Amino acid sequence: MNIGFIGLGAMGYPMSHLLAAAGHTVTVMDLNSEATARFVAEHPGAKVAGALNDFAEANIVITMLPNSDVVDSVVLGGEKAGLVSILKKGSAVIDMSSSEPLRSKALFEKLTEQGLDYLDAPVSGGVKRAVDGTLAIMIGGPENLVAKYRPVLEILGKNLTHVGPSGAGHAMKALNNYVSAAGLAAVAEALRAGEAFGLDPAVMTAVLNSSTGKNNTTENKVVPFMLSGKYNSGFSMELMVKDIGIAIKLGESMHSPMDVGQSVLSSWRDANQTLGKGADHTEMYRYVEVKRSKQ
Numbered sequence: 001m002n003i004g005f006i007g008l009g010a011m012g013y014p015m016s017h018l019l020a021a022a023g024h025t026v027t028v029m030d031l032n033s034e035a036t037a038r039f040v041a042e043h044p045g046a047k048v049a050g051a052l053n054d055f056a057e058a059n060i061v062i063t064m065l066p067n068s069d070v071v072d073s074v075v076l077g078g079e080k081a082g083l084v085s086i087l088k089k090g091s092a093v094i095d096m097s098s099s100e101p102l103r104s105k106a107l108f109e110k111l112t113e114q115g116l117d118y119l120d121a122p123v124s125g126g127v128k129r130a131v132d133g134t135l136a137i138m139i140g141g142p143e144n145l146v147a148k149y150r151p152v153l154e155i156l157g158k159n160l161t162h163v164g165p166s167g168a169g170h171a172m173k174a175l176n177n178y179v180s181a182a183g184l185a186a187v188a189e190a191l192r193a194g195e196a197f198g199l200d201p202a203v204m205t206a207v208l209n210s211s212t213g214k215n216n217t218t219e220n221k222v223v224p225f226m227l228s229g230k231y232n233s234g235f236s237m238e239l240m241v242k243d244i245g246i247a248i249k250l251g252e253s254m255h256s257p258m259d260v261g262q263s264v265l266s267s268w269r270d271a272n273q274t275l276g277k278g279a280d281h282t283e284m285y286r287y288v289e290v291k292r293s294k295q
């Protein structure tokens with residue numbers, strides 16, 4: 001198939017690689033010309049799209065972009081035409097970014113009116129699982145479209161779940177990341193408090209992992225990214241703040257309590273502001289220490 005891929009960042013680059021390695025003709029686009037040049041140098045047969053018009057012959061265009069504003073700008077267009085008026089009927093947009101559920105629903109409706117397919121199919125698992133092709137993928141959209149595009153998504157992920165109609169994938173993703181962010185912040189605070197008391201954070205992590213406090217952070221993030229001081233998970237703090245914000249907005253619009261969520265959001269926002277642009281989300285552990293040292 002002829003697959004367009006927009007957004008060759010930490011996640012999009014390895015995902016595009018897997019599609020090319022599976023034999024698809026991949027056309028890539030990114031604001032970062034170094035990333036697109038590297039991709040075509042590494043993948044003979046791949047092409048760079050200089051403009052959205054270069055996707056006119058694509059069967060599918062996958063977006064892996066920072067947020068809904070950017071996704072809307074490429075799908076709906078602004079001063080220049082967007083994919084909605086460029087793609088040929090019967091082709092598809094699959095948004096794998098972590099976007100806003102209500103805006104995804106709106107995109108589905110607009111694209112359907114034009115005879116185009118749309119799925120929201122955000123992912124979880126981070127850069128490592130993007131490289132391995134073992135991402136968890138949560139899909140929102142009609143059953144027939146999920147079945148139609150499942151073979152392509154199976155190249156990228158191993159745990160594919162059709163979670164509901166259009167927008168449901170993005171709702172699920174934001175709620176997942178809220179839970180993950182709450183767990184990570186709790187672990188960072190507990191480790192720093194324990195350290196101040198005289199506990200060894202490595203010993204604490206081992207005990208948490210054999211006790212009821214175990215979570216994804218204690219199992220997969222503390223040792224490689226926090227205690228090592230590397231903070232190089234590949235998922236930025238800025239993107240985490242965006243995801244928690246989407247989850248809290250969703251909860252509030254459903255009149256569902258988000259008391260813990262409000263506190264988690266404010267803590268992550270403050271961490272992001274304190275550490276500045278470019279911080280990795282695992283630097284929450286560093287932020288807690290910065291905050292403690294000021295008290």
Ligand code: NAD
Pocket residue numbers: 006007008009010011012029030031032035064065066067070073074096097098099123124125126127233234235236239
């Ligand atoms: P990233 O910042 O590394 O990559 C985003 C890419 O989009 C960049 O290369 C940027 O140049 C490009 N871009 C921005 N605006 C553009 C535009 N208008 N046209 C073309 N390219 C444009 O981000 P990432 O970590 O790869 O995340 C991408 C999406 O996946 C986000 O929605 C994020 O929340 C989600 N996500 C990330 C992870 C992770 O571990 N990094 C995990 C799951 C989901």
